[in-house]
Amino acid sequence: MDAMNFSKRIYYLLLVVIIVLLLIYAESLLIPFVLAILAWFLIRVLKNLLSKVPFVGKWPDWLVTTISSVILVTILSLVVSLISSNIQQLSSSIPKYEENVNIVAQKINKTFDIDLVESVTSAIRDFNFADILSSLFSALTSIFANAFLILLYLIFILLEETIFQRKLKSIYPSPEQYNHVSSILGKVDRSINNYITIKTLTSLTTGFLSFFVLFFIGVDAPFFWAFIIFILNYIPNIGSLIATLFPTVFALLQFGDFTHPLLVLLIVGAIQLTIGSLVEPRIMGNTLNMSPLVVFLTLAVWGAIWGVTGMLLSVPITVIIILILNEFPGTRPVAALLSRKGDLEA
Numbered sequence: 001m002d003a004m005n006f007s008k009r010i011y012y013l014l015l016v017v018i019i020v021l022l023l024i025y026a027e028s029l030l031i032p033f034v035l036a037i038l039a040w041f042l043i044r045v046l047k048n049l050l051s052k053v054p055f056v057g058k059w060p061d062w063l064v065t066t067i068s069s070v071i072l073v074t075i076l077s078l079v080v081s082l083i084s085s086n087i088q089q090l091s092s093s094i095p096k097y098e099e100n101v102n103i104v105a106q107k108i109n110k111t112f113d114i115d116l117v118e119s120v121t122s123a124i125r126d127f128n129f130a131d132i133l134s135s136l137f138s139a140l141t142s143i144f145a146n147a148f149l150i151l152l153y154l155i156f157i158l159l160e161e162t163i164f165q166r167k168l169k170s171i172y173p174s175p176e177q178y179n180h181v182s183s184i185l186g187k188v189d190r191s192i193n194n195y196i197t198i199k200t201l202t203s204l205t206t207g208f209l210s211f212f213v214l215f216f217i218g219v220d221a222p223f224f225w226a227f228i229i230f231i232l233n234y235i236p237n238i239g240s241l242i243a244t245l246f247p248t249v250f251a252l253l254q255f256g257d258f259t260h261p262l263l264v265l266l267i268v269g270a271i272q273l274t275i276g277s278l279v280e281p282r283i284m285g286n287t288l289n290m291s292p293l294v295v296f297l298t299l300a301v302w303g304a305i306w307g308v309t310g311m312l313l314s315v316p317i318t319v320i321i322i323l324i325l326n327e328f329p330g331t332r333p334v335a336a337l338l339s340r341k342g343d344l345e346a
Contacts, residue, residue, distance in 0.1 A: 020305070023305050023306070024305055027305070027306055028146075031146065031306060031309055031310075031313070032146040032149040032150045032153055033153050034313060034317065035146070035150050035313075036150045036151075036153035036154040036157055037157065038196075038316065039072060039150065039154050040154060040157045040158065040161075041192060041193060041196050042072055042196065042200070043065065043068045043069055043072055043154075043158070044068075044189075044193060045193060045196060045197050045200070046068035046071055046072060047064050047065060047068045048193070048197075050064055050067065050068060051064065062162075065158060069154075069158070073151070079227065080147075082223050083223065083224055083227055086221035086223050086224035087221075087224065089220060089221050090220065090221050090224065096254075168181065168182065184327050184328070187327050188323060188324050188327050191323040191326075191327075192320055192323055195319060195320075195323065196316075198280070198283050199233075199234060199280075199316075202233070202275055202276075202279065202280045202283070203229075203230045203231075203233035203234060204230060205275060206229060206230065206233050206240075206243075206271055206272060206275050206276070207226040207227065207229045207230030207233070208226070209271050210225070210226050210229045210247075210268050210271055211223060211225075211226035213264070213267045213268055213271070214226065214247055214264065214268070217251070217260055217263055217264060217267075218255075218260070219247060219250065219251050219254065219260070219264065220250075220254055225246065225247040225250065228243060228246055228247075229243040229244075229246075229247070229268070231312055232246075232312075233272075233276070234312075234315055234316055235295065235299070235311075235312075235314070235315045238292075238295065238296075238299075239315075240272040240273075240276045241272075243268075243272065244264075244265065244268050244269045244272055247264050247268060248261045248264045248265045248268070249261070251263075251264045291337075291338060291339060294318070294338050295315060298314040298315060298317075298318045299311050299314050299315075301314070302314035302317070318338070322335045322338050322339060323335075325338075
C-alpha cells in the first residue's frame, strides 16, 4: 500500500514538472489561447446581456454570438488604437520626465534638510522611468501582436461550443452520468461568468472614474493609465495599490511638484477604496477572493513562467482554477485552502 502511495506521489510530481515545462516552452501558444478563453467568457457575458433585450432573445443563438463577438472585437480595436496613441505621446515626452527627476530631487533636498535625503535623492536620480515604461509597453505589445492568433483560437472555440453538448453525450451515454457532468459544468460556467462579469464591471467603473480624475488634473495619456488601472484591478489586494501608485509617481515626474501627485493619490485612492472595499464585496462577497498569500505566490509563479504577461493573467487564471476545484468533492479542500476564508459555500 505504501509502495502504491509512493508511486502515486512520484506520478503527480512528474505530472507537475511536465505541466510547468509545457507552460514555459509553449508560452507563445498558450498565452494567446488563455486570452482567447477569457475573450470567449466575455462574449458569453455579452450574450447574456443581449438576451435580456426582449426582441434579441428571440434571435438564433449563432446570430447573438456573432453580434457579441463583433461588439467585443470593435471595443478591443478601439482600445488598442487609443492605447497606441497614448504610448506614442508618453514615448515622445520621456526626456522631459527624466529632467523632472532632478527637479523633484532638489525640492526634496530643500524641503527636508536631513542626511537621509541624500540616499533618497540618489535613488530618485537613478530612477529610470524609461525602463519601467518599456517593460509595460513590451507586455502590452506582446498581447496586441498576438491579436490574430487570439482571434483564430477564439473562432475555433466558438465553433467547438456548438457541438460540445453532442460530444458530451457521446462520452457519457448514460442519462444519469450526462446530467451529473452537465450540472457540474453548468455550475462552473455560472461561477466563472459571475466572477468575470462583476470583476469587469467594477474594474471598468474604477478605470472610467480614474480617467476623468487624471484628465481634469492634467496627467498625460490619461486613457493609458486608466487602462492600466482597469487591468491591475483584476489582481486583488495589491492590484489596486499598484494601480494607484503608478499614475501618482508619473504625475510627480510629469509636473515636478507635490500638489498634482497628491491629488492623484488621494482621489484615485479614494475611488479604489470605495469600489474595492465597499461596492465590490457587497456585490461579489469575499467567497471568490483569494488568500493574500496565494495572490503573492501566484504572482511570483506566473511571473517567473510568463513574465509580466503572466503576472497580469495570474489571478484570473487561479480564480478560475479555484472555482473549478470547488465543484469536485475530491479537490474542494484545495479550493478552500486557496480561498481567503475557506468558506466557499457561503
